[in-house]
Amino acid sequence: YLAASAEAEARILWLGLIICPVIWTVSFFSTSFSLKLTRLALVIAGISLQAANLQGCIHCKLGGEKSISKVTSRVLSQQMFHREREEEIQGMDVLKDMEIHNH
Numbered sequence: 001y002l003a004a005s006a007e008a009e010a011r012i013l014w015l016g017l018i019i020c021p022v023i024w025t026v027s028f029f030s031t032s033f034s035l036k037l038t039r040l041a042l043v044i045a046g047i048s049l050q051a052a053n054l055q056g057c058i059h060c061k062l063g064g065e066k067s068i069s070k071v072t073s074r075v076l077s078q079q080m081f082h083r084e085r086e087e088e089i090q091g092m093d094v095l096k097d098m099e100i101h102n103h
Helices: 002-034 037-102
Strands: none
Touching: 002 037
16 A cells, blocks of 8 residues: 555656646746746746756656765765864864973
8 A cells, every 4th residue: 555655646746747847838938928027037937946856856766866875975974084183183282282381
């Protein structure tokens, strides 16, 4: 039951991702022929956002998880390096303070 439900939800998602740009495109042509510039700006923004959404979903579907895991591991390793570097710098500051107090 859950697999069929997930499959149905996936089909609805992809259907919406394909139908919405078609609707925006039809709206673009109808708005451009009526020469309503403020509405045309809204339609262009809608097309841009829908295209970005579609591109992101396609990227994830075609293997974006691999690149996301690479980015995540790279960010984590950079954070660990930064944290170790801060501890090293703090340790050096403590040593400098000790040298100043000893003189």
